[in-house]
Amino acid sequence: MYVILVYDIGEKRVGKMLKLCRKYLNWIQNSVFEGEISDVKLKELTIHAEKMMKEEDSLIIFSGRSEKWMDKQIIGKEKSSVDNFL
Amino acid sequence: MYVILVYDIGEKRVGKMLKLCRKYLNWIQNSVFEGEISDVKLKELTIHAEKMMKEEDSLIIFSGRSEKWMDKQIIGKEKSSVDNFL
Numbered sequence: 299m300y301v302i303l304v305y306d307i308g309e310k311r312v313g314k315m316l317k318l319c320r321k322y323l324n325w326i327q328n329s330v331f332e333g334e335i336s337d338v339k340l341k342e343l344t345i346h347a348e349k350m351m352k353e354e355d356s357l358i359i360f361s362g363r364s365e366k367w368m369d370k371q372i373i374g375k376e377k378s379s380v381d382n383f384l
Numbered sequence: 385m386y387v388i389l390v391y392d393i394g395e396k397r398v399g400k401m402l403k404l405c406r407k408y409l410n411w412i413q414n415s416v417f418e419g420e421i422s423d424v425k426l427k428e429l430t431i432h433a434e435k436m437m438k439e440e441d442s443l444i445i446f447s448g449r450s451e452k453w454m455d456k457q458i459i460g461k462e463k464s465s466v467d468n469f470l
Binding site for chain 1 (some may be wrong): 388417422430433434439440441446451453456459462463
């Protein structure tokens, strides 16, 4: 399935959350990720995320059967694909 | 059409961008908006956004024909709908 994931996390936990999400998805903006992922892997990701989140944190996951239903338009600075290898 | 909009904007311009996006879409997380919008209104929004953006800023718009293709899962703190009236 295709997902878009966005988080709003306390500064102290941002690094850990970033690292977790990058294990499963492509990083496309500061706190935004997208990619193809299986149900099982997504469940795994959300379980790990929930464990590190505090009360004021928020994580939204949009999911669809396929990327083809969504168009993506990027205005301004685009994350270099090199980021995927950092 | 249904869109998800996320921005990563310099602090000085965040207030202005937030105000702009809320005129067209529903605010669901710190820098995330969603909603039904016409092609014309979306064009209007992006033109205004581009005008206020600087080189390091980024705006991503995912758009699809209908909200029904995407499921939304919110983990943690959910923005109260009251926010829409602030």
